[in-house]
Amino acid sequence: MSQGKHGLRDHVEERRMASRANTPRAGKRWGRERTSQQADRAGTGPRTESQLSPETAKAWEEAVRLLPEIERWATGKVPRPHAEDIRQNTARKAWETLTKDDAQPPNSVRRWLYRIAVNDYLDHVRGVQKRTEVLVESHDHRTVEPDDHVPDGMRELHEKAGQMAADLDGLLTPRQAQIVILHQAYGFKAAEVAEMLGTTTGNVRGTSSAALASLGTPHKRRTLLYRWGLTDKAPG
Numbered sequence: 001m002s003q004g005k006h007g008l009r010d011h012v013e014e015r016r017m018a019s020r021a022n023t024p025r026a027g028k029r030w031g032r033e034r035t036s037q038q039a040d041r042a043g044t045g046p047r048t049e050s051q052l053s054p055e056t057a058k059a060w061e062e063a064v065r066l067l068p069e070i071e072r073w074a075t076g077k078v079p080r081p082h083a084e085d086i087r088q089n090t091a092r093k094a095w096e097t098l099t100k101d102d103a104q105p106p107n108s109v110r111r112w113l114y115r116i117a118v119n120d121y122l123d124h125v126r127g128v129q130k131r132t133e134v135l136v137e138s139h140d141h142r143t144v145e146p147d148d149h150v151p152d153g154m155r156e157l158h159e160k161a162g163q164m165a166a167d168l169d170g171l172l173t174p175r176q177a178q179i180v181i182l183h184q185a186y187g188f189k190a191a192e193v194a195e196m197l198g199t200t201t202g203n204v205r206g207t208s209s210a211a212l213a214s215l216g217t218p219h220k221r222r223t224l225l226y227r228w229g230l231t232d233k234a235p236g
Contacts, residue, residue: 056098059105063094063113070117077121079187081153086124088151090117128186129196131158135165136177161185167227171220176211183208 052060070090074083093116097103106112150158164185168177182193183204190204197204214220222235 052098053103055105056103059109060095060098062109063091063098066110066113067091070113073114074117074121078125078192081151081157081187082124082128084151085154086117086120089120089124093120125196128182128188132161132165132178132181132186133174135161135181136168136174138165157186167224171215171223172211176207179204179207180211 067087067090071083071087074086077083078086090113094113098105161181164181165177168180171177172180179193179197182188182196183190188196190208191201194201194204215224219235222231222233225231226234
Protein backbone atom coordinates (compact mmCIF):
# COMPACT_ATOMS: atom_id res chain seq x y z
CA MET A 1 0.00 0.00 0.00
CA SER A 2 1.34 3.44 -0.90
CA GLN A 3 2.23 5.61 2.05
CA GLY A 4 2.53 8.80 -0.01
CA LYS A 5 0.65 12.02 0.45
CA HIS A 6 -2.75 10.56 -0.17
CA GLY A 7 -2.21 6.78 0.01
CA LEU A 8 -3.05 6.21 3.67
CA ARG A 9 -6.01 8.54 3.71
CA ASP A 10 -7.52 7.20 0.47
CA HIS A 11 -7.03 3.58 1.53
CA VAL A 12 -8.62 4.09 4.92
CA GLU A 13 -11.50 6.10 3.50
CA GLU A 14 -12.25 3.40 0.94
CA ARG A 15 -12.53 0.88 3.79
CA ARG A 16 -14.64 3.27 5.82
CA MET A 17 -17.06 3.87 2.97
CA ALA A 18 -17.34 0.16 2.27
CA SER A 19 -18.02 -0.66 5.90
CA ARG A 20 -20.50 2.17 6.46
CA ALA A 21 -22.21 2.35 3.08
CA ASN A 22 -25.59 1.54 4.57
CA THR A 23 -25.45 4.13 7.33
CA PRO A 24 -26.67 7.73 7.12
CA ARG A 25 -23.13 9.02 7.82
CA ALA A 26 -21.52 7.25 4.89
CA GLY A 27 -19.07 9.40 2.94
CA LYS A 28 -15.55 10.78 2.99
CA ARG A 29 -14.71 12.35 6.33
CA TRP A 30 -11.86 14.44 5.00
CA GLY A 31 -13.03 14.79 1.39
CA ARG A 32 -14.19 18.06 -0.12
CA GLU A 33 -17.58 16.79 -1.17
CA ARG A 34 -20.20 18.83 0.59
CA THR A 35 -23.76 19.86 0.22
CA SER A 36 -25.09 23.27 1.11
CA GLN A 37 -28.39 25.07 0.86
CA GLN A 38 -28.52 28.67 -0.21
CA ALA A 39 -31.19 30.22 1.95
CA ASP A 40 -30.97 33.88 2.90
CA ARG A 41 -32.76 34.30 6.21
CA ALA A 42 -32.35 38.06 6.12
CA GLY A 43 -36.05 38.81 6.28
CA THR A 44 -36.31 38.13 9.96
CA GLY A 45 -36.01 41.45 11.75
CA PRO A 46 -38.05 43.81 13.89
CA ARG A 47 -40.14 44.82 10.89
CA THR A 48 -41.51 43.38 7.69
CA GLU A 49 -40.77 44.88 4.30
CA SER A 50 -44.24 46.39 4.17
CA GLN A 51 -43.43 48.41 7.29
CA LEU A 52 -40.29 50.01 5.83
CA SER A 53 -40.35 53.55 4.58
CA PRO A 54 -40.41 53.88 0.77
CA GLU A 55 -36.75 54.95 0.79
CA THR A 56 -35.48 52.10 2.94
CA ALA A 57 -37.69 49.59 1.12
CA LYS A 58 -36.12 50.67 -2.16
CA ALA A 59 -32.64 50.35 -0.67
CA TRP A 60 -33.46 46.86 0.61
CA GLU A 61 -34.79 45.77 -2.79
CA GLU A 62 -31.56 46.94 -4.42
CA ALA A 63 -29.50 45.16 -1.76
CA VAL A 64 -31.36 41.91 -2.46
CA ARG A 65 -30.61 42.28 -6.18
CA LEU A 66 -26.93 42.74 -5.37
CA LEU A 67 -26.59 39.72 -3.07
CA PRO A 68 -25.73 37.23 -5.88
CA GLU A 69 -23.01 39.65 -6.99
CA ILE A 70 -21.70 39.76 -3.43
CA GLU A 71 -21.53 35.97 -3.35
CA ARG A 72 -19.67 35.86 -6.69
CA TRP A 73 -17.17 38.36 -5.31
CA ALA A 74 -16.69 36.30 -2.16
CA THR A 75 -16.36 33.06 -4.13
CA GLY A 76 -13.32 34.57 -5.83
CA LYS A 77 -11.67 34.88 -2.42
CA VAL A 78 -12.84 31.90 -0.35
CA PRO A 79 -14.38 28.42 -0.90
CA ARG A 80 -18.09 28.38 -1.74
CA PRO A 81 -19.56 27.53 1.70
CA HIS A 82 -17.59 30.44 3.12
CA ALA A 83 -18.89 32.71 0.34
CA GLU A 84 -22.45 31.64 1.12
CA ASP A 85 -21.83 32.47 4.77
CA ILE A 86 -20.54 35.93 3.83
CA ARG A 87 -23.55 36.54 1.59
CA GLN A 88 -25.96 35.49 4.30
CA ASN A 89 -24.25 37.58 6.97
CA THR A 90 -24.17 40.58 4.63
CA ALA A 91 -27.88 40.26 3.99
CA ARG A 92 -28.65 39.89 7.68
CA LYS A 93 -26.56 42.91 8.68
CA ALA A 94 -28.03 45.04 5.89
CA TRP A 95 -31.55 44.14 6.99
CA GLU A 96 -30.80 44.87 10.64
CA THR A 97 -29.43 48.30 9.68
CA LEU A 98 -32.35 49.22 7.45
CA THR A 99 -34.96 48.18 10.02
CA LYS A 100 -33.66 50.41 12.80
CA ASP A 101 -36.10 53.11 13.86
CA ASP A 102 -33.76 55.88 12.69
CA ALA A 103 -32.57 54.09 9.54
CA GLN A 104 -31.56 56.25 6.61
CA PRO A 105 -30.95 54.70 3.18
CA PRO A 106 -27.32 54.92 2.01
CA ASN A 107 -26.38 57.19 -0.86
CA SER A 108 -24.90 54.22 -2.71
CA VAL A 109 -26.38 50.84 -1.82
CA ARG A 110 -23.70 49.00 -3.79
CA ARG A 111 -20.80 50.70 -2.01
CA TRP A 112 -22.53 50.28 1.35
CA LEU A 113 -23.25 46.59 0.77
CA TYR A 114 -19.70 45.86 -0.37
CA ARG A 115 -18.36 47.59 2.73
CA ILE A 116 -20.48 45.26 4.85
CA ALA A 117 -19.31 42.25 2.83
CA VAL A 118 -15.61 43.16 3.01
CA ASN A 119 -15.80 43.65 6.77
CA ASP A 120 -17.65 40.35 7.14
CA TYR A 121 -15.07 38.62 4.94
CA LEU A 122 -12.27 39.83 7.20
CA ASP A 123 -14.22 38.81 10.32
CA HIS A 124 -15.04 35.44 8.77
CA VAL A 125 -11.43 34.60 7.91
CA ARG A 126 -10.22 35.69 11.35
CA GLY A 127 -13.02 33.64 12.91
CA VAL A 128 -12.10 30.45 11.03
CA GLN A 129 -8.44 30.95 11.88
CA LYS A 130 -9.23 31.46 15.56
CA ARG A 131 -11.60 28.48 15.61
CA THR A 132 -8.87 26.30 14.15
CA GLU A 133 -6.37 27.48 16.77
CA VAL A 134 -8.86 26.61 19.52
CA LEU A 135 -9.63 23.21 17.97
CA VAL A 136 -6.02 22.05 17.93
CA GLU A 137 -5.52 23.16 21.54
CA SER A 138 -8.87 22.01 22.95
CA HIS A 139 -9.84 18.75 24.61
CA ASP A 140 -13.36 19.03 23.17
CA HIS A 141 -12.55 19.15 19.48
CA ARG A 142 -16.06 18.56 18.18
CA THR A 143 -17.80 21.43 19.96
CA VAL A 144 -19.47 23.81 17.52
CA GLU A 145 -20.99 26.92 18.97
CA PRO A 146 -24.72 27.31 18.20
CA ASP A 147 -25.23 30.05 15.63
CA ASP A 148 -28.61 30.34 13.97
CA HIS A 149 -27.44 32.21 10.90
CA VAL A 150 -24.66 29.80 9.84
CA PRO A 151 -25.71 28.00 6.62
CA ASP A 152 -25.65 24.24 6.38
CA GLY A 153 -22.43 24.23 4.34
CA MET A 154 -20.47 25.97 7.08
CA ARG A 155 -21.99 23.83 9.83
CA GLU A 156 -20.78 20.78 7.92
CA LEU A 157 -17.28 22.23 7.60
CA HIS A 158 -17.16 23.12 11.29
CA GLU A 159 -18.11 19.56 12.20
CA LYS A 160 -15.53 18.17 9.78
CA ALA A 161 -12.84 20.43 11.26
CA GLY A 162 -13.72 19.32 14.78
CA GLN A 163 -13.58 15.65 13.82
CA MET A 164 -10.25 16.13 12.07
CA ALA A 165 -8.81 17.91 15.11
CA ALA A 166 -9.80 14.92 17.25
CA ASP A 167 -8.26 12.50 14.75
CA LEU A 168 -4.96 14.41 14.64
CA ASP A 169 -4.68 15.10 18.36
CA GLY A 170 -1.13 14.30 19.47
CA LEU A 171 -0.09 13.06 16.02
CA LEU A 172 0.91 16.44 14.59
CA THR A 173 2.22 19.66 16.06
CA PRO A 174 -0.44 22.36 16.60
CA ARG A 175 0.97 24.29 13.63
CA GLN A 176 0.86 21.26 11.37
CA ALA A 177 -2.65 20.37 12.50
CA GLN A 178 -3.88 23.92 11.96
CA ILE A 179 -2.54 24.02 8.42
CA VAL A 180 -3.98 20.59 7.57
CA ILE A 181 -7.40 21.52 8.98
CA LEU A 182 -7.55 24.88 7.18
CA HIS A 183 -6.56 23.18 3.92
CA GLN A 184 -8.29 19.79 4.14
CA ALA A 185 -11.40 20.53 6.21
CA TYR A 186 -12.17 24.16 5.45
CA GLY A 187 -11.00 24.02 1.84
CA PHE A 188 -8.66 27.02 1.80
CA LYS A 189 -5.89 27.00 -0.80
CA ALA A 190 -2.26 27.11 0.27
CA ALA A 191 -1.96 30.80 -0.66
CA GLU A 192 -5.01 31.66 1.44
CA VAL A 193 -3.72 29.67 4.42
CA ALA A 194 -0.35 31.39 4.10
CA GLU A 195 -2.00 34.81 4.19
CA MET A 196 -4.05 33.84 7.24
CA LEU A 197 -1.01 32.55 9.13
CA GLY A 198 1.45 35.20 8.01
CA THR A 199 3.82 32.83 6.22
CA THR A 200 4.69 31.78 2.67
CA THR A 201 2.78 29.54 0.31
CA GLY A 202 5.83 27.28 0.05
CA ASN A 203 5.97 26.92 3.82
CA VAL A 204 2.29 25.94 3.96
CA ARG A 205 2.67 23.39 1.17
CA GLY A 206 5.81 21.93 2.68
CA THR A 207 4.31 21.71 6.16
CA SER A 208 1.10 20.15 4.85
CA SER A 209 2.95 17.56 2.75
CA ALA A 210 5.29 16.63 5.59
CA ALA A 211 2.39 16.36 8.05
CA LEU A 212 0.31 14.12 5.81
CA ALA A 213 3.32 11.97 4.97
CA SER A 214 4.10 11.53 8.67
CA LEU A 215 0.64 10.06 9.21
CA GLY A 216 1.77 7.09 7.13
CA THR A 217 4.34 5.99 9.70
CA PRO A 218 3.35 2.71 11.41
CA HIS A 219 2.49 4.08 14.86
CA LYS A 220 0.51 7.08 13.60
CA ARG A 221 -1.27 4.92 11.04
CA ARG A 222 -2.32 2.42 13.72
CA THR A 223 -3.51 5.31 15.90
CA LEU A 224 -5.67 6.72 13.12
CA LEU A 225 -7.15 3.32 12.32
CA TYR A 226 -8.02 2.84 15.99
CA ARG A 227 -9.56 6.32 16.28
CA TRP A 228 -11.58 5.72 13.13
CA GLY A 229 -12.97 2.47 14.54
CA LEU A 230 -11.35 0.33 11.85
CA THR A 231 -9.39 -1.79 14.31
CA ASP A 232 -9.98 -2.87 17.89
CA LYS A 233 -6.29 -3.01 18.66
CA ALA A 234 -5.12 0.09 20.52
CA PRO A 235 -1.74 1.41 19.42
CA GLY A 236 1.08 0.43 21.74
